[in-house]
Amino acid sequence: MRPMDDSVRMSPDTLLVSGGRPPRAPGAPVSPGVELTSTFVLPGDFVPGVPVYGRDSNATWQAFESVVGALEGAPEGATAFASGMAAGQAIFSLMPRGTRLVMGSTTYNAMLQSARDKADAGHLDLVLVDVSDTDAVRGVLPGADWLLLESPTNPLLQVADVPALCAAARDAGVRVAVDNTFATPLLQNPLLDGADVVMHSATKYLSGHSDVLLGVVIARDPDLVTAVRRHRTFGGGVPGPMEAWLALRGLRTLGVRFERQQANAASIAARLASHPGVAWVRYPGLPDDPGYAVAKATMRGFGAMIAFEPVGGVDAATAITHAVQLWVPATSLGGVESLIERRRRIPTEPGTVPESLLRLSVGIEDADDLWADLSAALDAATR
Ligand SMILES: *Cc1c(COP(=O)(O)O)cnc(C)c1O
Numbered sequence: 001m002r003p004m005d006d007s008v009r010m011s012p013d014t015l016l017v018s019g020g021r022p023p024r025a026p027g028a029p030v031s032p033g034v035e036l037t038s039t040f041v042l043p044g045d046f047v048p049g050v051p052v053y054g055r056d057s058n059a060t061w062q063a064f065e066s067v068v069g070a071l072e073g074a075p076e077g078a079t080a081f082a083s084g085m086a087a088g089q090a091i092f093s094l095m096p097r098g099t100r101l102v103m104g105s106t107t108y109n110a111m112l113q114s115a116r117d118k119a120d121a122g123h124l125d126l127v128l129v130d131v132s133d134t135d136a137v138r139g140v141l142p143g144a145d146w147l148l149l150e151s152p153t154n155p156l157l158q159v160a161d162v163p164a165l166c167a168a169a170r171d172a173g174v175r176v177a178v179d180n181t182f183a184t185p186l187l188q189n190p191l192l193d194g195a196d197v198v199m200h201s202a203t204k205y206l207s208g209h210s211d212v213l214l215g216v217v218i219a220r221d222p223d224l225v226t227a228v229r230r231h232r233t234f235g236g237g238v239p240g241p242m243e244a245w246l247a248l249r250g251l252r253t254l255g256v257r258f259e260r261q262q263a264n265a266a267s268i269a270a271r272l273a274s275h276p277g278v279a280w281v282r283y284p285g286l287p288d289d290p291g292y293a294v295a296k297a298t299m300r301g302f303g304a305m306i307a308f309e310p311v312g313g314v315d316a317a318t319a320i321t322h323a324v325q326l327w328v329p330a331t332s333l334g335g336v337e338s339l340i341e342r343r344r345r346i347p348t349e350p351g352t353v354p355e356s357l358l359r360l361s362v363g364i365e366d367a368d369d370l371w372a373d374l375s376a377a378l379d380a381a382t383r
Pocket residue numbers: 083084085086108110111150154179181182200201202203204213214215
């Protein structure tokens with residue numbers, strides 16, 4: 001596995017726990033408060049750096065941002081948004097009219113749909129490519145302006161060689177954005193590989209309890225950070241202070257949660273791979289998975305998302321979502337509870353996703369209990 005970059009001095013497990021705390025002083029709270037205010041006291045003229053209005057800044061956002069920024073190698077560079085999609089719009093806002101954008105043909109459906117809408121409106125020139133095919137991506141970089149990668153991809157679990165593609169993009173003069181939602185900052189840090197901006201749907205692993213919608217964009221270049229913050233202030237997609245606080249509370253345990261989720265996912269994926277009711281399974285941690293070699297070389301773990309297709313097609317897949325009793329049949333991912341979903345039921349899901357693909361978000365329950373429930377549902381639906 002790849003070690004952390006030297007520029008990130010403390011271990012991420014430590015940063016998660018120690019970051020974003022109030023300054024140490026006798027009587028100071030250990031945990032930051034929720035700054036619930038829309039406005040700030042300020043007589044007289046505007047003073048740079050002094051908060052004025054709740055759409056510009058908020059101390060609870062900043063506590064959350066300081067932890068995520070430090071994890072991604074840009075301590076001053078994180079900007080929180082109301083959702084992952086609001087974060088995605090901030091990235092699109094960096095692309096002026098006429099931008100040629102290279103993007104994965106299988107990308108999180110709402111990001112892909114939004115890019116398609118912008119292309120239809122004549123704003124973007126959109127080029128779709130398989131991001132797990134490094135040569136194919138290199139081939140379409142000449143003449144492009146931005147490369148927007150998601151890796152591993154939602155929901156096909158394709159793995160892009162992020163360091164190689166960042167290097168190729170730099171050579172071609174193409175800026176790079178990475179949606180790091182599935183990997184989390186614990187498994188890869190694209191900014192340290194040369195990406196310009198990184199985004200997360202903090203709704204998922206970072207918050208981790210399926211009780212918050214939140215997003216975040218991280219950049220190292222101060223001009224990009226300024227542009228992203230302007231987009232937040234004037235676009236208005238600001239997070240609620242309570243949501244930022246809940247996400248920070250969730251971050252404290254990301255290290256232990258994700259370790260357990262990954263161990264559970266590895267166990268479930270291996271058992272799915274040898275189940276007669278499973279046509280195929282995708283999990284980058286399986287040694288014969290197409291993404292295994294790149295994930296092993298470029299990431300510090302394999303994540304906790306699995307995709308598989310049961311034998312018996314859509315009917316079997318749907319039956320499984322009805323039959324499970326412990327797995328929750330619901331969209332979204334990254335929480336402590338295990339979720340299962342047939343992705344193509346979502347109207348905007350790309351056609352490159354098979355109709356009977358089931359996506360698993362593996363939680364922190366006991367792996368044997370999870371397998372007992374899933375295998376019983378599989379047996380019943382595929383017998
Ligand atoms: C969920 C998700 C998003 C969108 O985030 P929201 O918080 O739902 O707005 C973007 N990218 C990926 C990979 C996601 O899984």
